[in-house]
Structures are given as C-alpha cells and as structure tokens.
Amino acid sequence: xVEKRILVFxxxxxxxxxxxxxxxxxxxxxxxxxxxxxxxEKQQLLTMLTENYDVAVSKRNLLGGDYSxxxxxxxxxxxxxxxxxxxxxxVLLLNLRGNYTSALNAFxxxxxxxxxxLSEFQLISQKGTVTKAEFGSLLDGFxxxxxxxxxxxxxxxxxxxxxxxxxxxxxxSNSSTEWHNVSVSLGTTLFELTREVAEVEYSxxxxxxxxxxxxxxxxxxxxxxxxxxxxxxAASVWVFGPVGCDAWILRNNGVYNWTCxx
Amino acid sequence: xxxxPPTRNSRRVAVLGxxxxxxxxxxxxxxxxxxxxxxxxxxxxxxxxxxxxxVWFGGFVMFVNGFLSPWGFAGVNMPFQIAGMALVxxxxxxxxxxxxxxxxxxxxxxxxxxxFYEVAVLGAFFTMVYDVITNLGVAFSYxxxxxxxxxxxxxxxxxxxPFSLIHVSSSFAVFAVIFLPLIRALNNVMVVEKSWLKxxx
Numbered sequence: 221x222v223e224k225r226i227l228v229f230x231x232x233x234x235x236x237x238x239x240x241x242x243x244x245x246x247x248x249x250x251x252x253x254x255x256x257x258x259x260x261e262k263q264q265l266l267t268m269l270t271e272n273y274d275v276a277v278s279k280r281n282l283l284g285g286d287y288s289x290x291x292x293x294x295x296x297x298x299x300x301x302x303x304x305x306x307x308x309x310x311v312l313l314l315n316l317r318g319n320y321t322s323a324l325n326a327f328x329x330x331x332x333x334x335x336x337x338l339s340e341f342q343l344i345s346q347k348g349t350v351t352k353a354e355f356g357s358l359l360d361g362f363x364x365x366x367x368x369x370x371x372x373x374x375x376x377x378x379x380x381x382x383x384x385x386x387x388x389x390x391x392x393s394n395s396s397t398e399w400h401n402v403s404v405s406l407g408t409t410l411f412e413l414t415r416e417v418a419e420v421e422y423s424x425x426x427x428x429x430x431x432x433x434x435x436x437x438x439x440x441x442x443x444x445x446x447x448x449x450x451x452x453x454a455a456s457v458w459v460f461g462p463v464g465c466d467a468w469i470l471r472n473n474g475v476y477n478w479t480c481x482x
Numbered sequence: 483x484x485x486x487p488p489t490r491n492s493r494r495v496a497v498l499g500x501x502x503x504x505x506x507x508x509x510x511x512x513x514x515x516x517x518x519x520x521x522x523x524x525x526x527x528x529x530x531x532x533x534x535x536x537v538w539f540g541g542f543v544m545f546v547n548g549f550l551s552p553w554g555f556a557g558v559n560m561p562f563q564i565a566g567m568a569l570v571x572x573x574x575x576x577x578x579x580x581x582x583x584x585x586x587x588x589x590x591x592x593x594x595x596x597x598f599y600e601v602a603v604l605g606a607f608f609t610m611v612y613d614v615i616t617n618l619g620v621a622f623s624y625x626x627x628x629x630x631x632x633x634x635x636x637x638x639x640x641x642x643x644p645f646s647l648i649h650v651s652s653s654f655a656v657f658a659v660i661f662l663p664l665i666r667a668l669n670n671v672m673v674v675e676k677s678w679l680k681x682x683x
Contacts, residue, residue, distance in 0.1 A: 232607040243643030250640040
C-alpha cells in the first residue's frame with residue numbers, strides 16, 4: 221500500500237506539473253491567436269496596399285500621359301508666344317490638385333510648392349506673350365511636384381504596413397536637450413517627425429532643393445538657427461543634414477538631432 | 483506559564499533580524515526576473531519560528547518590496563503579493579507540524595533523500611500557489627483597465643506561465659539545495675527548541 225506521505229507529495233508534484241502544462245498550453249493558444257490576428261491584419265493591409273497601389277499607378281500614368289502630351293506639344297511648338305498652351309496647362313494643374321488632394325493636405329511643404337506653382341502660372345497666364353523659357357519653367361515645376369507627390373503618396377501607403385523606431389534629440393542653445401523615442405510609419409520624413417513631437421514654425425524656401433523647409437522655431441525657441449544632424453552609426457559621428465528636413469526619410473533605429481546655433 | 487531563557491529569546495530576535503535584512507537585501511537587489519529567495523526565507527521562518535511569524539515575515543518583506551522593488555512599484559498587485567508570501571510563511575509552520583505528526587511512522591520518508599525531495603516539491607508547489615495569487619492580481623489590474631474578466635484571467639495566467647516556469651524551477655532548486663543545510667546550521671547555533679528541531683532533521 222502506498223504511504224500517505226508519498227501520495228501527498230507526489231500529488232503536489234503532479235499539481236505543479238499540471239499547472240505549468242495548462243499554463244503553457246494557454247500561453248501557446250494565446251500566442252497562436254495573436255499571431256493569427258497579426259497575420260490577418262497584415263494580410264488586410266497588403267490587400268489595401270495593392271488596391272491603393274493600383275489607384276496610385278493609374279493616376280500617375282494618366283497624369284504622366286497628359287504631361288507627356290503637353291510636353292510634346294511644347295517641344296514641337298513653332299512660334300514665339302506659348303500662350304496657346306496655357307489652357308492645357310491649367311487643366312493639367314487642376315487635375316494634379318484633384319488627384320492628389322489628400323497628399324497635398326497631408327504634406328504642407330508640397331502644398332506650398334503647389335501654391336507657388338499656381339501663383340507663377342497665374343502670373344504668366346495674365347501676360348499677353350508667354351516665352352518658351354517661361355512655359356518651360358512651368359512645365360519643370362509641374363513635373364517636379366508631380367513626381368514628389370506620386371512618390372510621397374506611395375510612401376504613405378507602404379508606411380501603413382509597418383512602424384520603425386527612431387530617436388530624436390532637440391538641443392536648445394541654452395544647453396538643455398530633450399530626447400524623444402518614437403515609433404513612426406515607414407517613409408516618414410524628419411520634418412514630419414519633428415512636427416509630431418514638437419511645436420514647429422517653419423518657412424518655405426523655393427530655391428532649396430531637395431527639401432524646401434527651413435525650421436525657424438521649435439517649441440517656441442527661436443534664439444538662433446535650427447540645423448539638423450543624423451547619427452552615422454558606422455563612423456560614430458553626427459553628420460550635418462545634407463538636404464532639407466522635409467526631404468530626409470527616416471530609417472529604422474535612426475538617431476537624429478536638432479540643434480539651435482547662434 | 484512557559485518562560486524562555488533570555489539567551490534563547492535574544493538569539494531568536496537576532497536570527498529573525500538577520501533573516502529579514504538578508505531577505506530584503508536580496509529581494510531589493512537587481513536580479514534575474516522571478517528568481518528570488520523570499521519565499522524560501524518566509525518558509526524557513528514559518529518552519530523555525532512558527533506560522534504566525536512566517537505570515538508576518540512574508541507579508542512584511544513583500545510590503546517593502548512593493549515600494550522599493552527594482553522592477554518598480556507593485557501597485558494593485560501588492561496586496562496579492564503580500565497574501566501570497568504570507569501563505570508561504572504559513573505553510574512553513576504547517577510543514578513543521580506535519581513532520582511532527584508523521585515522525586517515526588515511515589522510516590523510508592525519514593531518509594535525507596526523501597526530505598530533500600519533499601522540501602523541493604513544497605517549495606515548487608507554494609511558489610506556484612504564490613504565482614496563481616499574483617496572477618489573479620495582474621488579472622484584477624486588467625479588469626480595472628477595462629478588460630473582460632474571463633479574458634483578463636486567461637491572459638494573466640497564460641502570459642504569466644513563462645515567468646512561473648522560471649520561478650517554480652528556481653524555487654525547486656533553492657529549496658532543495660539550501661533548506662536542509664540551513665536547518666541543520668540553525669540547530670547548531672541553538673536558535674529555537676533545539677531538541678525539537680533535531681527530532682525533525
């Protein structure tokens with residue numbers, strides 16, 4: 221006959237093992253559910269991305285075709301006054317606005333570029349004679365904006381698929397520095413990140429390329445010039461931002477810095 | 483009325499103080515998650531000094547730990563931690579009674595290897611009970627945060643299992659390796675009821 225004492229401790233051992241086994245099974249079940257949900261979510265995102273991509277490509281091809289037609293007419297045009305092409309350009313610009321309204325609303329720097337192009341167009345269209353150079357400049361401006369908008373729109377779609385982790389430090393010239401650890405969508409620019417973590421005032425410089433944004437104040441601090449750097453992991457040095465902050469796409473685990481210099 | 487000699491009383495207080503300080507120092511030091519010695523000390527205090535002191539010892543250490551733990555403030559879970567560790571202390575006292583009642587009834591169970599197994603199993607079992615109680619605390623915090631009760635309980639238990647596995651395994655090892663030598667050492671310094679303890683080990 222089995223001793224009571226042995227029975228008690230064997231039962232306790234079994235209880236421990238059963239409890240751990242049941243917990244492990246529950247853990248496995250919950251993890252499986254979580255993975256299945258994540259997979260379904262990713263699948264939905266991929267489907268959405270494919271649909272959005274189709275729409276974006278159609279828009280891009282359509283507008284690209286219209287632009288190409290106008291550009292061909294411009295190249296083959298014989299004469300001194302290009303005002304005959306102004307009407308077609310007007311339609312092209314309206315189509316651009318109509319097709320990329322959400323992108324223009326989402327990216328203030330691109331909206332600024334559009335408004336400047338529109339002003340330039342209105343100024344030129346009021347003139348009796350439009351020179352080849354003037355019309356060429358309008359076409360160049362359109363193409364740059366069009367490609368930027370198309371690219372940013374596609375970036376924003378892929379950005380919904382995943383998040384990246386970045387770090388941003390803001391160094392005020394009074395020596396105080398604040399750090400922000402943020403998860404953002406793929407394709408986010410430094411300008412967008414900065415606007416997400418701080419109150420930013422900025423100006424638009426049409427002569428700067430690529431990127432047109434000059435930050436004038438962060439969190440109401442404007443005692444100097446704001447410049448940005450990125451951390452070069454391989455060389456372990458801060459590198460001065462080579463382009464405008466609105467043209468710099470963030471990378472995963474990237475480290476960035478804003479410094480106010482006098 | 484039974485009076486204990488002053489020497490014995492002062493030694494009891496001294497040993498209890500040393501245990502408390504040692505346990506708090508280990509509990510509050512940075513360490514691997516869920517590898518702890520508090521349940522072991524609570525059990526030993528309950529075993530040596532009785533269930534009442536075991537309950538107070540376990541509860542007190544977890545109360546202090548709730549505020550000063552390297553893992554942060556325990557919050558809603560603190561009462562559950564206190565209750566869980568008090569139960570471990572209580573069980574130490576009960577185990578002594580159990581040994582006393584079972585004494586000389588089973589020669590095989592009196593073998594050192596049998597005691598080693600018993601104590602390790604008890605350590606693992608009461609650690610598991612402690613984890614069940616604290617997982618209920620975690621579930622309670624989920625419910626407060628708005629989670630459905632059944633889902634909260636299942637989530638807390640499921641995601642607590644990997645930690646429980648570490649906790650139970652480490653306690654099994656700690657109880658198995660340290661308990662018997664420590665009790666024998668306490669016998670040698672004549673801490674409490676020397677002859678009584680010697681009967682058990």
